[in-house]
Amino acid sequence: MDAPDARQYAxxxxxxxxxxxxxSVWERVRAxxxxxxxxxxxxxLVLLALAAxxxxxxxxxxxxxxxxxxxxxxxGEITTLxxxxxxxxxxxxxDSLGRDIYSRVLYGTRVSLIVGISTALLALAxxxxxxxxxxxxxxxxGILMRVMDGIMAIPAILIAIALVAMWRGSLLTVVVAIAxxxxxxxxxxxxxxxxSIREEPYVEAAVSLxxxxxxxxxxxxxxxxxAPLLVQGTFICALGILVEAILSFLGxxxxxxxxxxxxxxxxxxxxxxxxxxxxxxxxxFLAVTVLAVNILGDGLRDTLxxxxxxxx
Amino acid sequence: MLNFxxxxxxxxxxxxxxxxxxxxxxxxxxxxxxxAILAGDAASTEQxxxxxxxxxxxxxxxxxxGIWFGNALTGDxxxxxxxxxxxxxxxxxxxxxxxxxxxLTIAIAVLAAVPLGVLAAWRFGGWFDRALMGFSVLxxxxxxxxxxxxxxxxxxxxxxxxxxQGYQRIADGVLPWLYHLILPSITLSVIYIALIARxxxxxxxxxxxxxxxxxxxxxxxxxxxxxxxxxxxNAAVPIATxxxxxxxxxxxxxxxxxxxxxxxxLGRLTVDAxxxxxxxxxxxxxxxxxxxxxxxxxxxxxxxxxxxxRIRY
Numbered sequence: 001m002d003a004p005d006a007r008q009y010a011x012x013x014x015x016x017x018x019x020x021x022x023x024s025v026w027e028r029v030r031a032x033x034x035x036x037x038x039x040x041x042x043x044x045l046v047l048l049a050l051a052a053x054x055x056x057x058x059x060x061x062x063x064x065x066x067x068x069x070x071x072x073x074x075x076g077e078i079t080t081l082x083x084x085x086x087x088x089x090x091x092x093x094x095d096s097l098g099r100d101i102y103s104r105v106l107y108g109t110r111v112s113l114i115v116g117i118s119t120a121l122l123a124l125a126x127x128x129x130x131x132x133x134x135x136x137x138x139x140x141x142g143i144l145m146r147v148m149d150g151i152m153a154i155p156a157i158l159i160a161i162a163l164v165a166m167w168r169g170s171l172l173t174v175v176v177a178i179a180x181x182x183x184x185x186x187x188x189x190x191x192x193x194x195x196s197i198r199e200e201p202y203v204e205a206a207v208s209l210x211x212x213x214x215x216x217x218x219x220x221x222x223x224x225x226x227a228p229l230l231v232q233g234t235f236i237c238a239l240g241i242l243v244e245a246i247l248s249f250l251g252x253x254x255x256x257x258x259x260x261x262x263x264x265x266x267x268x269x270x271x272x273x274x275x276x277x278x279x280x281x282x283x284x285f286l287a288v289t290v291l292a293v294n295i296l297g298d299g300l301r302d303t304l305x306x307x308x309x310x311x312x
Numbered sequence: 313m314l315n316f317x318x319x320x321x322x323x324x325x326x327x328x329x330x331x332x333x334x335x336x337x338x339x340x341x342x343x344x345x346x347x348a349i350l351a352g353d354a355a356s357t358e359q360x361x362x363x364x365x366x367x368x369x370x371x372x373x374x375x376x377x378g379i380w381f382g383n384a385l386t387g388d389x390x391x392x393x394x395x396x397x398x399x400x401x402x403x404x405x406x407x408x409x410x411x412x413x414x415x416l417t418i419a420i421a422v423l424a425a426v427p428l429g430v431l432a433a434w435r436f437g438g439w440f441d442r443a444l445m446g447f448s449v450l451x452x453x454x455x456x457x458x459x460x461x462x463x464x465x466x467x468x469x470x471x472x473x474x475x476x477q478g479y480q481r482i483a484d485g486v487l488p489w490l491y492h493l494i495l496p497s498i499t500l501s502v503i504y505i506a507l508i509a510r511x512x513x514x515x516x517x518x519x520x521x522x523x524x525x526x527x528x529x530x531x532x533x534x535x536x537x538x539x540x541x542x543x544x545x546n547a548a549v550p551i552a553t554x555x556x557x558x559x560x561x562x563x564x565x566x567x568x569x570x571x572x573x574x575x576x577x578l579g580r581l582t583v584d585a586x587x588x589x590x591x592x593x594x595x596x597x598x599x600x601x602x603x604x605x606x607x608x609x610x611x612x613x614x615x616x617x618x619x620x621x622r623i624r625y
Contacts, residue, residue: 146326149326150330150333151334153330153602153605154331154601155560155561155563155602156560156564157563157564157568158564158567158582158601158602161567161582161583161586161594162335162586166341166342238452238453242453246456246457249457249568250568250571252583252586269572272465273469276461276465283458283461283462286455286458287453287454287458290452291449291450291453294452
């Protein structure tokens, strides 16, 4: 047999496909202006919350009878726990007990962020477990989904209010009370994802290889749910911040001495006519924070979850 | 149709049953003696003993639920120690302000949101579309009570156009009733407008891509008739759905709005009951609100037949 000549080889060879550079998910996320805007605003708020003690604040629980109802920018005095009276500039004014609104608002950032993030994590954790169980263990599905339907039939704020009334307000009970009504939504999301993913060939392959069910659920199915869950988690975080403020504002949330935006506003309700700053400053912080989280969520949804983005 | 109606009504029964169990558990998961909790802080030992006997607290918890649920079915939601009245009577008394507020809010929201959504879809990607989407994110983010105080400050206090707070019964005249209700309704409708406008925009946008729209335009229909008669008509089902789902949002908003504007409705009753730890009232109000929510969504499901003749049950 003759050795094949070069021409024959040339005819047989296939030109390699040109490398198409696709953007990675991370690159797409970073390119989204809503992720940048919401993310930077949020980073700024986190830094503000962490640096609160060094930003010219005083202990947010301190009050001084001589510095009651000061207008924003007024000079006054405040008595420290050691009994020292120090001069203090009330950038955002003071409330009717003589507490510094600026300090309370800045420290309130901590409470809001903690509540928002913990609510999201808690609702996601429970929702993931229930959703995986419901989507993968079919015998459990019926009962679990009926319970979830029941929870979803009660307006979320009413559940939160009733639970806090039961347990009385503390950081833990408020977080749990806000997270519970959000669990069904996460469960439904995870369940619907599981129902479509479990039909994928790689899951079938894992099943035929004898992989334990728990491992299939957490190692094969869960990683494919992460993008929509991240989006959902962001929206729950925004909602958690909002509901905590509502609970505190109504007087059924965290105890009034804890500096939260809702508490500052609740305190400012009575003198709103003369001193609107008590409601204005925490209100702006609250709205901006929730807006930042929502914008971040919108950006994540558009880049990570294009299917869902089209629906809304 | 009747068959569907029966099945759809039957499907709400397990949901309401689960709701009832959850609401029942509110007093049972509270640390302490349920009888003492239900009787309130000022109750005598005889009162507590009477409640214990009435609720069958010495019996298994399933029997206790049966007694409570049986009472609820016959319209007996227990007695409020705080208001010294039957919970059902309390709810009946507070119904009018809440119903007025909710009805006016829904009317404002639908009348504003649907045209806005259609316009945004029509000029998809344009400045109006982007402005509306921006407004909708803002509407979801500004808490209803912050918005309430901004509106009170500007419209009621600075301009003096509308009252700061209060409520007038509709029996005392429609105009004073409306006069007191406009500001709260506008406040409450903002988040609802954001929600409905978003869904209207998305579903009209989808309808606008269909072939029948091209046909309608090709045969020379005026653009307004294309938008309303063809695009919006085909987008009605998702819009009706979101109005139904949004009722949950509305109920949450009612609680806050009534509190800010001092409207003596069910939302205010809820907050007062929680502050007084008046558990029979809390249970009654939650059961009532959930029932209304489920009922409205049942009606929304049935309305699909009206909005889309292709749907036959």
